Amino acid sequence: MVQDSDSGSRPRRDYLRIEGVTRRFDDTLAVDGVSLAIAEREIFALLGSSGCGKTTLLRMLAGLEAPDAGRIVLDGEDLAAVPAYRRPTNMMFQSYALFPHLTVEQNVAFGLWQERPRLARAEVAARVAAMLELVQMQRYARRKPHELSGGQQQRVALARSLAKEPKLLLLDEPLAALDKKIRQRTQLELVNLIERVGVTCILVTHDQEEAMTMAGRIGVMNEGRLLQVGTPGEIYETPNCRFTAEFVGETNLFRGRVDGGALHCEDFPAPILLPADADPDDGGEAWLSVRPERVALSRAGAAPAGAGCNAAVGEVAEIAYLGSHSVYHVRLANGRIVIASVASAQWRDAAPPTWGDAVRVAWFAPDGVVLTR
Amino acid sequence: MKRARCFLLRGHFWVGLLPWAWMLLFFALPFALILKVSLSTPELAVPPYVSPFVLEPGAALPHFRPDLASYRRLHDELRALGLAGADLQYLAAWGGSLLLAALTTLLCLVIGYPFAYHIARSREAARNTLLMLVMLPFWTSFLLRVYAWMSLLDSSELGLINRLLLAAGLVDAPLQLLYNRGAVLVGMVYSYLPFMVLPLYANLVKLDQRLLEAAADLGAQPWMTFLRVTLPLSRRGIVAGAMLVFIPAVGEFVIPDLLGGGDVLMIGRKIWDDFGPNQDWPMAAAVAVTMVLVLIVPIALLHRHGRANGNGAQR
Ligand SMILES: Nc1ncnc2c1ncn2[C@@H]1O[C@H](COP(=O)(O)OP(=O)(O)OP(=O)(O)O)[C@@H](O)[C@H]1O
Ligand SMILES: [Mg+2]
Numbered sequence: 001m002v003q004d005s006d007s008g009s010r011p012r013r014d015y016l017r018i019e020g021v022t023r024r025f026d027d028t029l030a031v032d033g034v035s036l037a038i039a040e041r042e043i044f045a046l047l048g049s050s051g052c053g054k055t056t057l058l059r060m061l062a063g064l065e066a067p068d069a070g071r072i073v074l075d076g077e078d079l080a081a082v083p084a085y086r087r088p089t090n091m092m093f094q095s096y097a098l099f100p101h102l103t104v105e106q107n108v109a110f111g112l113w114q115e116r117p118r119l120a121r122a123e124v125a126a127r128v129a130a131m132l133e134l135v136q137m138q139r140y141a142r143r144k145p146h147e148l149s150g151g152q153q154q155r156v157a158l159a160r161s162l163a164k165e166p167k168l169l170l171l172d173e174p175l176a177a178l179d180k181k182i183r184q185r186t187q188l189e190l191v192n193l194i195e196r197v198g199v200t201c202i203l204v205t206h207d208q209e210e211a212m213t214m215a216g217r218i219g220v221m222n223e224g225r226l227l228q229v230g231t232p233g234e235i236y237e238t239p240n241c242r243f244t245a246e247f248v249g250e251t252n253l254f255r256g257r258v259d260g261g262a263l264h265c266e267d268f269p270a271p272i273l274l275p276a277d278a279d280p281d282d283g284g285e286a287w288l289s290v291r292p293e294r295v296a297l298s299r300a301g302a303a304p305a306g307a308g309c310n311a312a313v314g315e316v317a318e319i320a321y322l323g324s325h326s327v328y329h330v331r332l333a334n335g336r337i338v339i340a341s342v343a344s345a346q347w348r349d350a351a352p353p354t355w356g357d358a359v360r361v362a363w364f365a366p367d368g369v370v371l372t373r
Numbered sequence: 374m375k376r377a378r379c380f381l382l383r384g385h386f387w388v389g390l391l392p393w394a395w396m397l398l399f400f401a402l403p404f405a406l407i408l409k410v411s412l413s414t415p416e417l418a419v420p421p422y423v424s425p426f427v428l429e430p431g432a433a434l435p436h437f438r439p440d441l442a443s444y445r446r447l448h449d450e451l452r453a454l455g456l457a458g459a460d461l462q463y464l465a466a467w468g469g470s471l472l473l474a475a476l477t478t479l480l481c482l483v484i485g486y487p488f489a490y491h492i493a494r495s496r497e498a499a500r501n502t503l504l505m506l507v508m509l510p511f512w513t514s515f516l517l518r519v520y521a522w523m524s525l526l527d528s529s530e531l532g533l534i535n536r537l538l539l540a541a542g543l544v545d546a547p548l549q550l551l552y553n554r555g556a557v558l559v560g561m562v563y564s565y566l567p568f569m570v571l572p573l574y575a576n577l578v579k580l581d582q583r584l585l586e587a588a589a590d591l592g593a594q595p596w597m598t599f600l601r602v603t604l605p606l607s608r609r610g611i612v613a614g615a616m617l618v619f620i621p622a623v624g625e626f627v628i629p630d631l632l633g634g635g636d637v638l639m640i641g642r643k644i645w646d647d648f649g650p651n652q653d654w655p656m657a658a659a660v661a662v663t664m665v666l667v668l669i670v671p672i673a674l675l676h677r678h679g680r681a682n683g684n685g686a687q688r
Contacts, residue, residue, distance in 0.1 A: 084589040097587040101605045114592035
């Protein structure tokens with residue numbers, strides 16, 4: 001899901017460079033020293049919980065907010081002194097912000113009207129028509145925004161922000177107003193569309209699935225800081241901090257002290273074996289993150305897991321059956337809950353364990369990720 | 374029967390009736406009276422007219438015998454328009470009033486818009502203070518404020534402005550500032566400005582900031598954003614403010630009377646003269662009736678326009 005591989009020239013790696021950008025509101029640090037490089041024609045997602053500064057960062061890129069510190073360089077040009085109306089960026093607002101007094105057509109044409117030297121009337125009309133066709137809104141060209149459904153408004157807003165073919169497209173929670181089902185379909189449509197137009201895009205979302213579906217790379221933000229940047233796989237499989245591990249997907253997090261290559265954790269009956277490549281300081285505090293689908297579940301009576309495994313026995317506290325798999329909450333003897341996600345196919349031969357059954361949870365040491373912050 | 378009683382017992386029925394009762398009592402009834410007077414014949418008596426309703430001996434109901442002389446006079450003036458030497462005193466007064474009202478409205482808009490815009494863009498805490506300042510003149514009597522203008526504009530060396538000009542050496546002799554159209558215009562704009570600012574403010578304060586940001590983001594320079602977004606979206610405020618200024622300005626009597634010279638013809642003055650010194654009540658009433666009709670037409674048109682066009686465009 002990255003760029004078209006057949007695009008002629010190789011996209012530049014640091015088409016957009018954000019260097020130590022900071023923005024403070026009164027007593028809150030909305031954006032705190034964010035640095036980031038984004039390649040040409042990349043789709044990049046900013047992921048983070050509410051209020052972590054995603055919109056503020058986007059607004060600084062658009063020029064609607066001035067950074068207190070740091071630099072923003074787009075295609076070799078420092079944007080600091082460039083006012084919003086001269087920046088080669090276009091933003092799709094969280095609320096769409098369509099002009100209520102203009103028709104769909106005029107909304108999409110608005111950016112083209114501002115081009116200097118002026119575009120010919122016929123060219124504006126042609127480009128508007130092409131944009132409306134792209135988002136399949138030709139039929140509604142003459143309507144006013146209030147005569148459209150939420151999804152239609154969203155497509156108009158998208159068409160409007162794409163019409164000028166900006167160097168940088170900024171999408172602030174573009175699909176937040178849609179219900180889940182339409183959203184999932186629209187995510188792929190949107191990616192196709194952006195790739196067809198061939199613009200570089202930063203997308204803001206607080207929905208991790210959306211980020212993973214749409215973006216080539218993801219940046220995880222928390223409290224104004226960019227904690228980790230990577231492909232969806234990297235973010236999910238090798239989180240670099242507790243926030244990322246817990247925010248992106250579900251995880252089992254064990255806190256303890258490192259001693260002799262194992263994590264001594266009050267929650268777990270035995271010292272936890274750590275992956276061989278992890279190399280935390282002895283005696284230091286550390287966390288281990290284990291994804292639920294890496295945790296194997298078997299009946300307590302079955303043959304114990306082999307060497308190199310961390311295992312514990314407990315009883316089933318809760319089961320969520322989700323069709324393709326079930327999520328088991330297993331309570332260990334000390335009360336700690338371990339979550340295991342088990343494919344339904346595993347129980348082909350036997351009845352699956354049910355509430356109160358004694359079970360064993362186990363995972364291979366290399367499946368855990370050691371976190372030190 | 375039962376249903377009707379329930380209907381009458383419901384509170385909102387009576388509340389809904391209140392504006393209608395108000396209109397009936399304070400607009401429809403007086404208007405009917407004026408209409409009656411306008412159709413009467415002037416006479417030297419008290420009151421100085423003969424009612425168009427004549428009760429003939431033996432008849433149960435009065436006869437209606439309207440005298441259209443006053444309207445005919447207005448009509449004749451209209452027909453004589455353009456003829457040399459025609460006496461067009463009423464038409465001239467009409468023209469003077471409409472022109473002055475239009476100028477007042479335009480100036481109030483040009484001056485009031487930045488006021489309203491600035492207040493609407495201020496911090497929330499500052500807004501109320503600024504609004505208070507706009508309304509502050511209302512705390513003193515209207516008449517007093519007009520008299521204040523008279524002393525400001527006084528055309529002798531005692532006038533405040535003339536004194537300043539003389540002291541600064543900008544003029545050698547005091548200027549004729551009072552008793553002309555300019556003085557009337559100044560007084561009118563000054564008096565009516567708050568009626569333009571308040572509806573404009575109420576409209577502009579609701580303007581969604583994000584629309585302005587979206588316009589800037591799409592490449593619109595600030596003045597372009599103003600022309601293409603702010604101005605069209607504040608159309609309703611402009612219309613409301615313009616009506617609140619224009620309509621009373623057409624009939625304004627006090628300001629032209631106090632600040633204007635004898636040559637400032639205004640319809641309000643004409644009505645005053647006919648009701649007062651000229652003792653021609655039917656003529657005065659006929660002018661008043663035409664004034665209502667002339668003003669109702671644009672209001673109705675604007676109303677229709679607003680309903681057909683503005684609906685939902687600005688929620
Ligand atoms: N204009 C402002 N004045 C004061 N504080 C602000 C302003 N804009 C944002 N903030 C604060 O900055 C922080 C980051 O806000 P921002 O809008 O960037 O969050 P976000 O990540 O977009 O959140 P969400 O997912 O809810 O949209 C918040 O704590 C917010 O309260
Ligand atoms: Mg936001």
